[in-house]
Each structure stands twice: as C-alpha cells, then as structure tokens.
Amino acid sequence: MEPSPGSMPTSDPPDTAPRAGVSRCPHCGTRVEGAVDAFCCAGCEMAFAIIRGSGLERYYQEREAFAPRPEPLAGGWDALPVEPDEHGLCEIRMAIDGLRCASCVWVAENVLQRTAGVDEAMVSYATGRATLRWDPDKVRLGELAGRIAALGYRPRLLGEEARPDRDLLLRLGVAAFAAANVMMYAAALYAGWLGGMEVRFVALFQWMSLILATPVAIWCAAPFFAGAWAGLRNGVLHMDVPIAMAVAVLYVQGVAGTLLHVDTYLDSMTMLVALLLAGRVLESRGRRRAAEAAVTLAATVPAMARRFAGGTVEAVPSVQLVPGDRVVAGAGEELPADGVVADGEGALRMALLTGEAAPVQVGPGDRVWAGTLVVDGALTVEVTEAAEETVIHRMAEELRAAADRGARPSSTDRIAPWFTGATLLIAVGTFFVWWIVSGLGAALAASVAVLVVACPCALALSRPLAAAAGLGAAARRGLLFRSADALLELGGVDVVALDKTGTVTAGALDVIGAGDDDLRVAAGLERYSVHPVALAIVREAADRGIPLPAATDVQEEVGIGISGRVDGTDWSLRSAGAGVVVLRGADGYRGLIRLGDSVRADSADAVAGLRRLGTQVAILTGDHPEVAARMALSAGIDRVEARLDPEAKAAWIRARRDEGHRVLYAGDGLNDGPALAASDVGVAMGTGAASSILTADGVLASGSLRPLAVGIEASRACRTAIRWNQGRSVVYNISAVTAAALGWINPLVAAVLMPLSSALVIWGSSRVEAAVRRAEERTV
Amino acid sequence: MNSIAFLVPIAVGLAAIFLFLFLRAVKGGQFDDLDDPPRRILKDD
Numbered sequence: 048m049e050p051s052p053g054s055m056p057t058s059d060p061p062d063t064a065p066r067a068g069v070s071r072c073p074h075c076g077t078r079v080e081g082a083v084d085a086f087c088c089a090g091c092e093m094a095f096a097i098i099r100g101s102g103l104e105r106y107y108q109e110r111e112a113f114a115p116r117p118e119p120l121a122g123g124w125d126a127l128p129v130e131p132d133e134h135g136l137c138e139i140r141m142a143i144d145g146l147r148c149a150s151c152v153w154v155a156e157n158v159l160q161r162t163a164g165v166d167e168a169m170v171s172y173a174t175g176r177a178t179l180r181w182d183p184d185k186v187r188l189g190e191l192a193g194r195i196a197a198l199g200y201r202p203r204l205l206g207e208e209a210r211p212d213r214d215l216l217l218r219l220g221v222a223a224f225a226a227a228n229v230m231m232y233a234a235a236l237y238a239g240w241l242g243g244m245e246v247r248f249v250a251l252f253q254w255m256s257l258i259l260a261t262p263v264a265i266w267c268a269a270p271f272f273a274g275a276w277a278g279l280r281n282g283v284l285h286m287d288v289p290i291a292m293a294v295a296v297l298y299v300q301g302v303a304g305t306l307l308h309v310d311t312y313l314d315s316m317t318m319l320v321a322l323l324l325a326g327r328v329l330e331s332r333g334r335r336r337a338a339e340a341a342v343t344l345a346a347t348v349p350a351m352a353r354r355f356a357g358g359t360v361e362a363v364p365s366v367q368l369v370p371g372d373r374v375v376a377g378a379g380e381e382l383p384a385d386g387v388v389a390d391g392e393g394a395l396r397m398a399l400l401t402g403e404a405a406p407v408q409v410g411p412g413d414r415v416w417a418g419t420l421v422v423d424g425a426l427t428v429e430v431t432e433a434a435e436e437t438v439i440h441r442m443a444e445e446l447r448a449a450a451d452r453g454a455r456p457s458s459t460d461r462i463a464p465w466f467t468g469a470t471l472l473i474a475v476g477t478f479f480v481w482w483i484v485s486g487l488g489a490a491l492a493a494s495v496a497v498l499v500v501a502c503p504c505a506l507a508l509s510r511p512l513a514a515a516a517g518l519g520a521a522a523r524r525g526l527l528f529r530s531a532d533a534l535l536e537l538g539g540v541d542v543v544a545l546d547k548t549g550t551v552t553a554g555a556l557d558v559i560g561a562g563d564d565d566l567r568v569a570a571g572l573e574r575y576s577v578h579p580v581a582l583a584i585v586r587e588a589a590d591r592g593i594p595l596p597a598a599t600d601v602q603e604e605v606g607i608g609i610s611g612r613v614d615g616t617d618w619s620l621r622s623a624g625a626g627v628v629v630l631r632g633a634d635g636y637r638g639l640i641r642l643g644d645s646v647r648a649d650s651a652d653a654v655a656g657l658r659r660l661g662t663q664v665a666i667l668t669g670d671h672p673e674v675a676a677r678m679a680l681s682a683g684i685d686r687v688e689a690r691l692d693p694e695a696k697a698a699w700i701r702a703r704r705d706e707g708h709r710v711l712y713a714g715d716g717l718n719d720g721p722a723l724a725a726s727d728v729g730v731a732m733g734t735g736a737a738s739s740i741l742t743a744d745g746v747l748a749s750g751s752l753r754p755l756a757v758g759i760e761a762s763r764a765c766r767t768a769i770r771w772n773q774g775r776s777v778v779y780n781i782s783a784v785t786a787a788a789l790g791w792i793n794p795l796v797a798a799v800l801m802p803l804s805s806a807l808v809i810w811g812s813s814r815v816e817a818a819v820r821r822a823e824e825r826t827v
Numbered sequence: 828m829n830s831i832a833f834l835v836p837i838a839v840g841l842a843a844i845f846l847f848l849f850l851r852a853v854k855g856g857q858f859d860d861l862d863d864p865p866r867r868i869l870k871d872d
Contacts, residue, residue: 173862
C-alpha cells in the first residue's frame with residue numbers, strides 16, 4: 048500500500064499540462080491522445096467493466112491514486128492443492144501487491160466479495176493481505192486471482208498463517224491480574240512491618256497471595272517450565288532454565304513461608320512471570336509478520352496439460368503425465384513437465400529457475416522445464432520428467448527442507464548456563480558459610496534469598512524487548528525477519544553480497560534505450576498487446592509522460608512483430624535478436640528500441656547507504672563480466688564477481704567467512720538457495736519470481752534494497768541496547784547477590800530492586816526505535 | 828479493621844470481573860489483529 052501522490056489526478060505538474068487532445072486513461076491514468084475517457088488498453092477497459100459490473104464505480108471518485116496497469120497473470124493457481132472443509136469451502140491467503148490507497152483495498156475486497164461462488168473475502172487495510180473463502184464447485188481459484196490481476200493488482204500466494212498468540216495473552220492476563228492483587232497485599236504487609244499488624248491479618252494477606260500466586264506458578268509459567276525441560280533434555284541450558292528455577296524457588300519458598308509465618312516473595316514472583324510473558328507476547332507479535340511472508344512454490348506448474356495422443360489433443364492432469372508423452376503449449380501457457388522440444392519454436396521466460404528476465408528462444412532438441420512460461424510461439428514437448436521428478440518440484444522440496452534449519456543460540460542463551468551455575472554455586476557457598484557461622488535456620492534463609500534475588504528477569508527480558516523493538520522498526524521499513532536472532536546477526540555484517548538480476552536490477556523486461564518519438568509510435572502500436580515487450584514499451588511511454596497515440600489496422604504476428612497505422616503512416620515493429628526491436632516506417636528504418644534488465648531506481652542509494660555503514664558491497668552474478676560491470680557501475684558497486692554458478696556463489700561467500708568476515712547475501716532466484724544458506728544472514732526479495740524466501744532469514748517486502756541499511760542500523764541499535772541491558776542486569780545481580788549472601792535482603796528490598804532492574808531494561812529497549820529513526824534522518 | 832474481611836474478597840471479585848472480560852475478548856479474537864479493524868471502520872460500504 049505505497050501511497051503515490053505523484054500519480055494523483057489532481058496533482059499534475061504544470062509542465063505536463065494537457066496538450067491539445069490529450070486525456071488520461073480513466074483506470075490507470077496513462078496519457079492517451081484523442082477523445083476524453085479513451086482507455087489506454089484493453090486491460091484497463093476490462094478493469095473498468097469489472098468495477099462497473101460489480102456496482103463499485105464509487106472507487107473512481109474516492110481513490111487517491113490511479114490503479115496500476117493490468118498485466119496478464121501467470122497461470123498455475125488452479126494447481127494449488129487446497130482441501131475443502133466440511134462446508135465444501137476452500138480457504139487461502141494471498142498478498143496483493145500494488146494496492147495504493149484505502150479505496151484500492153476496498154475495491155479489491157468488494158470485487159472478490161461480489162464474485163459468484165465467493166463466500167468471504169477480506170483484504171487487510173494494514174497489510175494488503177487477503178483471506179479468501181470460496182466454493183470450488185462454483186468458481187476456480189485461477190479465476191479469482193485473474194480478477195484481481197485484471198484490476199491491475201498482483202496476487203501472490205502466502206504461506207501458512209502464523210497463529211495469533213492467544214494462548215500467551217490469556218496467560219499474561221491471568222498473571223497480570225494476580226500480580227496486581229498480590230502486590231496490593233504485599234504493600235499492606237510492608238506497611239504492617241512499620242506500623243505493626245495483627246497476626247491474623249498477616250496470615251490473611253499471605254494466604255490470599257498464595258492462592259492467587261498458585262495459578263501463576265502452575266499455569267502461567269508453564270511455557271517457561273516446558274522450555275526449560277525441553278532444553279535440559281537436549282542438554283542445553285538456555286534462558287528458560289534460570290527463569291523456571293527462579294519461579295520454582297520463589298513459589299516453594301512462598302508455600303513454606305506462608306505455613307511457617309515467614310516473609311514471602313510471592314509479589315516478586317507474580318510480577319516476574321507477568322513481565323516475562325509480556326516480553327514473549329511482544330516478541331511473537333513482531334515475528335508474526337515475517338513468518339507470513341513465506342511464500343510457497345506450489346503455484347508454478349499448471350494443473351492441466353494438453354497431451355497429444357493418436358492425432359488428437361486431450362486435456363489430462365499434469366501429475367498423470369509420464370516420460371514419453373507429448374504435450375503442446377502455446378503462448379501464455381506454462382509448461383506442465385520437464386522435457387525436450389520435439390517440434391515448434393518459441394520464447395520461454397525462465398525467470399523462475401534462472402532469475403533472468405529476458406525470454407530465451409528455444410527450438411527442436413532444446414531442453415525445457417516445467418513452470419516456465421511460453422511467451423511466444425507454440426511448442427510440442429516430449430516429456431522426460433513429470434510431476435514429482437521435475438526440477439521445479441525437487442527444488443521446492445529442497446527449499447522446504449532447508450527452511451527448517453535450527454535456531455542459533457542467542458547471546459543471552461549463552462550467558463544462561465554461567466548465570467545458573469554461578470547462582471547455584473553462590474547459594475550453596477552461602478548456605479555452608481552461614482551454617483558454620485550461625486546455624487541451619489540462618490543458612491537456609493540466606494541461601495534462599497540468594498536464589499530469590501538472583502533474578503533472571505532483566506536478563507531474560509533484555510533480548511525479547513530489544514528484539515521486538517528492532518523487528519518492528521525493520522518491518523515498518525520493509526524488512527521482515529523470521530527470527531530475532533537473524534536480525535541481531537545483521538548488525539555484525541561487514542560484507543554485503545548482492546545477486547544481480549532481480550536484486551540490484553528489477554528483474555523485469557524494461558526499455559533501456561529509445562528515442563521519445565520512436566517510443567511514442569511503438570507504444571501506440573503495442574497498446575493492446577499483452578506481450579512482455581509490448582508491456583515494457585507502453586510502461587516506459589507512460590513513465591516518460593508520452594501520450595499514447597491511436598493506432599489502426601494493427602496486426603500482431605506471434606513471434607515476429609506487430610504492424611499498423613499511426614498518424615496516418617504505416618509502421619512495423621520487428622524483433623531483431625536479443626533485447627532489440629526495430630521500428631520501420633513507410634520510408635524504411637526509423638530507429639531501435641533496446642530492452643533489458645534495468646538497475647532499480649534506488650539501488651545506487653541503497654548501496655551508498657550500505658557503504659556509509661562501513662560494509663563492502665559486491666555483486667555476485669552468473670552473467671558475463673562486461674554486462675555485470677556495467678550494471679555495477681550504475682549501481683555504484685566496485686566489486687564484481689561474474690560467471691559464478693550457484694555453487695560458486697556459495698563458495699565465494701564461504702571463503703569470505705573463512706577470512707573472518709560476516710556476510711549478508713541478498714538474492715531472489717531459486718538458484719540463490721545455496722548462497723542464501725551459506726551466508727551469515729540471507730535476505731530474499733519479496734517480489735522474487737521464485738521463492739528463495741524459504742531459505743532466507745529475512746525478506747525485503749517491497750523489492751527495494753534500501754531497507755537493508757536501515758535494518759543494519761536497527762540491528763546495531765538492538766545490539767547496543769541488549770549489551771547495555773545485560774550489563775545493567777549483571778551489575779544488579781552481582782550487587783543483589785552479594786547483599787543476599789550477607790543476609791541484608793528482605794522481601795521489601797527484593798520487591799523494589801527487581802522491578803527497578805526490569806524498568807531499566809524496558810527503558811533501554813524503548814530507545815531502539817528512536818535510534819533507528821535518528822539513523823534514518825542521517826542517511827536521508 | 829474487620830472490614831478487611833469484606834474488602835479483600837470484594838477487591839478480588841472486581842478484578843476477577845475485568846479478568847473475565849479480558850479473557851473473553853482474547854478468546855473472541857479481539858486481539859488477533861490490532862491494525863486492520865481501526866482502519867476498516869473509516870470505510871463505509
């Protein structure tokens with residue numbers, strides 16, 4: 048939902064004031080020569096018709112930005128394995144890109160809602176994510192996704208929705224309720240020490256505290272006990288262990304103290320649990336958004352294939368194809384299986400596998416892969432591998448397996464064993480010293496006090512709170528992290544390696560060289576075409592503010608080019624090899640239009656931002672060194688490693704790591720999987736055609752590299768906050784444990800000291816967002 | 828001071844009512860999404 052005030056109908060800059068006879072396409076706002084309200088293309092006319100047909104014309108008055116120009120949607124949606132529930136309805140979640148304002152969300156939601164067969168459609172105003180329930184007998188998912196695409200928005204499939212943390216919230220509610228009440232009794236008891244209190248009231252308050260603290264210790268703190276137990280069973284002493292120990296000691300002391308009429312620390316225990324649960328809730332909320340960004344790969348192979356059998360063509364499910372079958376696929380279709388071209392010529396878009404945007408020309412004998420899109424021509428393919436044997440399917444499986452890589456131990460978890468060990472040791476030492484000096488009773492009291500005040504609260508809170516703030520700060524700027532660990536790792540990065548296609552560059556076919564006049568004529572001819580070259584030419588004309596001229600007698604010959612009349616003369620546009628089209632007029636050659644992958648507009652800025660943070664930036668690409676060097680130059684990158692295959696990229700990264708560097712890798716292709724896994728922090732592009740997202744630690748949601756630098760700043764701010772918090776907590780614990788060992792601690796001192804140390808931690812964490820904002824101001 | 832015997836249960840009871848309401852709201856899904864509903868009410872249809 049990026050606002051784009053520049054494209055508001057009312058904010059036309061004066062220098063582009065309408066020339067005579069120039070109007071704007073009512074749907075997407077592209078300038079068009081000729082009559083008012085002429086559509087720029089068939090797609091926009093269709094979108095307008097859908098919106099009108101759904102009775103949602105209000106959208107055109109209320110929207111704050113023009114809609115994007117509709118482009119055809121790659122197929123494969125119907126191949127998704129979705130199971131109907133007991134009501135016969137299917138449910139799926141998708142992200143919708145290109146929603147620019149609240150009205151866009153409204154129109155997308157209502158168009159879906161008013162489509163026959165849709166039970167419920169909800170599009171989030173906050174995130175642009177949609178939840179769709181539909182009846183598979185009445186409407187296909189492909190049709191629904193197609194309707195979104197027809198409006199100009201891009202649907203993308205989302206992974207499993209992270210479950211909301213209701214359970215933690217319930218526990219937090221109960222713990223907070225108990226803590227507030229127990230603290231009230233504690234305040235009364237402390238007042239009683241000074242003013243004197245009847246024994247029966249002391250007993251009443253202690254028993255009430257115990258009653259309220261019991262569910263907290265048993266139910267609310269259960270996640271910590273479960274975590275500690277799981278850790279101990281695996282031989283790991285992580286942060287849950289000292290927490291569980293503290294809660295257990297405090298509660299057992301509380302039961303014993305209540306029965307024996309000794310002071311208890313139950314107020315500290317309930318508050319400890321409530322604060323720690325609050326930290327958990329915050330952390331899990333911060334993580335949820337990133338988890339949702341995981342995209343599945345299922346929507347890549349079409350459900351049905353057209354199989355040649357005995358001179359006729361029959362439709363069969365793709366999964367039923369066997370090696371030796373012959374299948375046909377025309378322009379706009381995706382190949383259903385891996386194979387070899389038997390007959391026909393055509394251009395294939397293989398971005399999914401290679402990350403390269405430009406279509407590849409194939410002919411008889413060439414190897415082709417399932418999931419690639421036929422852009423041009425028609426192919427007959429002899430199947431060599433089908434269904435689960437296809438490359439795309441195997442890659443998806445590998446990615447899924449790699450996505451389950453284990454969590455790294457955090458710095459707090461590394462402290463935990465020392466903390467636990469030291470506390471236990473001091474407690475035992477205290478017990479023996481006091482036993483020898485003044486007997487068993489005093490020894491027990493002092494050693495329990497040591498265990499009580501050696502509160503891991505501040506230590507345990509320092510990370511989740513700072514991480515939640517950091518995850519939130521990064522997420523608001525378009526960088527979503529799967530875990531707090533990956534975010535914290537990011538701050539130590541000193542080498543940033545970038546994939547070229549789709550990462551530094553946009554990964555789409557763009558016009559990279561053309562004269563305005565040539566472009567105007569070409570755009571007129573290509574207005575109604577949905578060929579990728581046509582879409583690129585019209586997009587470029589619209590970006591330059593060139594009004595699209597009217598064209599007549601337009602003839603499109605698949606695989607060859609397009610011709611027609613513009614301004615009363617005949618023109619033709621022909622492909623002339625890779626990335627070049629030639630425009631000819633009635634009197635012959637007129638000009639060239641070059642197409643290619645262009646560097647993202649903000650890549651140079653992003654690289655400059657990374658440099659300012661003291662990181663080295665390098666491009667890793669499988670491309671030709673010359674091409675790569677040109678790209679690198681325009682993006683401001685001086686280090687280029689060209690002609691690297693996926694394994695070589697991973698090897699390069701491992702070599703840098705062996706030299707002691709910390710490496711961040713950002714890439715978007717399936718082929719980036721090994722490099723993403725080899726790096727310290729792997730970041731995938733949210734707009735990537737394929738889903739490297741599963742192997743990555745983080746996702747750049749908007750498809751811009753800019754949030755990387757902010758993310759590093761956020762991570763550094765987090766690391767600083769956590770170091771400070773841990774430092775404070777260590778100072779607190781050393782002084783408090785010393786005091787306890789000397790017998791100076793009583794419940795009142797503990798009740799003051801423990802929340803004080805937690806408050807310091809909360810204050811330290813709250814400065815993360817402010818630090819990120821300051822860093823952002825410096826870089827803008 | 829004997830009033831304490833009444834006041835303590837009353838205080839716990841009052842707090843318990845709010846706890847009950849909170850737990851019901853959580854179970855009802857009111858805390859699942861804190862971003863979208865506040866924007867949704869601004870758009871009437």
